Amino acid sequence: MEKENFRLLTGNLKNKIMKRIFLFITISFLLYSCSTSFKVKKKDLLFIDSNLKESFNNNSYQIDSTKHKSYLLNLFEIRKANIDTVNIKFDKNGSLILSYKFILGGNESRYIKGRFKKNYYEIYLRKDKINIPLIYSKINIDRIRVYLKKDSTLVVDKYYDNSGNIFLLAAGGSSRRQYFFKKIK
Structure with a gap:
């Protein structure tokens, strides 16, 4: 029973980490691609x-x-x-x-x-x-x-x-x- 709980806990932790990495990459890409090309202030x-x-x-x-x-x-x-x-x-x-x-x-x-x-x-x-x-x-x-x-x-x-x-x-x-x-x- 403890091994099964441990597996569920580590599986949920991996999913959370993967979601955060995906979110970080997506936000980084959006911020990078939204920059202006206008060089004059x-x-x-x-x-x-x-x-x-x-x-x-x-x-x-x-x-x-x-x-x-x-x-x-x-x-x-x-x-x-x-x-x-x-x-x-x-x-x-x-x-x-x-x-x-x-x-x-x-x-x-x-x-x-x-x-x-x-x-x-x-x-x-x-x-x-x-x-x-x-x-x-x-x-x-x-x-x-x-x-x-x-x-x-x-x-x-x-x-x-x-x-x-x-x-x-x-x-x-x-x-x-x-x-x-x-x-x-």
């Missing part, structure tokens, strides 16, 4: 509004070890070579105007429709979502958020998600990165 940002009219270097500069560099125009899917400076301003309808001058001569401007949010300007280059729960889904999002830091650095937050599934088969990926551009004085 909210207190370092300025409110961006339609009065912005500045010139920025077209090349991003690196402030951390990610080594992800880009051109400002490429982030907006404008593929132009030999551009050093990009002028940013807004029109009366709230559209973003990107103006640039070619090194060999000539000017060009692009209007991009977006909207002002809390302290940034948000643009969706693509926003397609189809979802039939448990059967089919397709997501194609390409979003840009434009911030301005207090030191006049332009921050472009680029997020994309291109994924989908059919029943249990799924594929795709997503990414979010910030790029930093210096103001031209």
Whole structure:
């Protein structure tokens, strides 16, 4: 009788220990995966509004070890070579105007429709979502958020998600990165 009680007691103790280990691993995973990828503190940002009219270097500069560099125009899917400076301003309808001058001569401007949010300007280059729960889904999002830091650095937050599934088969990926551009004085 004592051996049976001992076995029940040790079995219950093992179950409790296993439940706690499982709970610890689950909570650790959830806390790890919920971290933000935003590298700039909210207190370092300025409110961006339609009065912005500045010139920025077209090349991003690196402030951390990610080594992800880009051109400002490429982030907006404008593929132009030999551009050093990009002028940013807004029109009366709230559209973003990107103006640039070619090194060999000539000017060009692009209007991009977006909207002002809390302290940034948000643009969706693509926003397609189809979802039939448990059967089919397709997501194609390409979003840009434009911030301005207090030191006049332009921050472009680029997020994309291109994924989908059919029943249990799924594929795709997503990414979010910030790029930093210096103001031209």
